[in-house]
Amino acid sequence: MRRLPVYLLLDTSGSMNGAPIEAVKNGVQVMLNSLRQNPQAIETAWLSVITFDSTARQLVPLTDLSSFQMPSITASGTTAFGQALRLVASCIDREVALTTAEQKGDWKPLVFIMTDGVPTDDWNTALPEFQKRKTAFTVACAAGNGADSAVLKQVTPNVVRLDTVDTNSIGQFFTWVSASIGVSSTRIEDTGKEVTGLDELPPPPAELNIVV
DSSP: OOOEEEEEEOOSSSGGGTTHHHOOOOOOOHHHHHTTHHHHHHHEEEEEEEEESSSSEEEEEEEEEOOOOOOOOOOOOOHHHHHHHHHHHHHHHHHHOOOOSHHHHHOEEEEEEEEOOOOOOOOHHHHHHHHHOOEEEEEEEETTSSSSSSHHHHHHEEEEEEEEOOOHHHHHHHHHHHHHHHHEEEEEEEEOOOOGGGGGGGGOOOOOEOOO
16 A cells, blocks of 8 residues: 655744644644544555654654554754754655555655744754655745744745644644645545645635745
């Protein structure tokens, strides 16, 4: 079976403490529940969670939706965004099966990044490493006024912004992520082709502004 790998990179630095991190946890759970009700997603989508604060960690390795268990997520420390980019690159190398002469590999991964701040490490040197990995698409969300969308635009052309980091806005982001994964799953099941950009995804909700 060809899997559709999905990597969530979540900022868990100190500025996310309190209501924002609770909203992220609720959002991931709602996303998971929604995907489990989607027949195409349950067949193909596999999910991994990477968090980054003073360091980056893969809290959940690439896991099928039925087996996925919500990790414990807390917020503290700084914003090691470069470490997160390096870590997801190594996870893709390790976890995503490549096509060989004998078999078709996994579909190209989807990467969703959410951050409310600016990197506090040498993210520039990590960027080429991440960009060498072939993803179907990467979407980055600049959450709130403290996030630097210009940094994220260097990572991916697909950047969206939340004006506020409240429960409703963050929830809307994860609802849209769920719909985007669902559309990607359906596309590959029906046509054998991957979604490659924002224009092929469901329209973002009003809370999400596309950064041009």
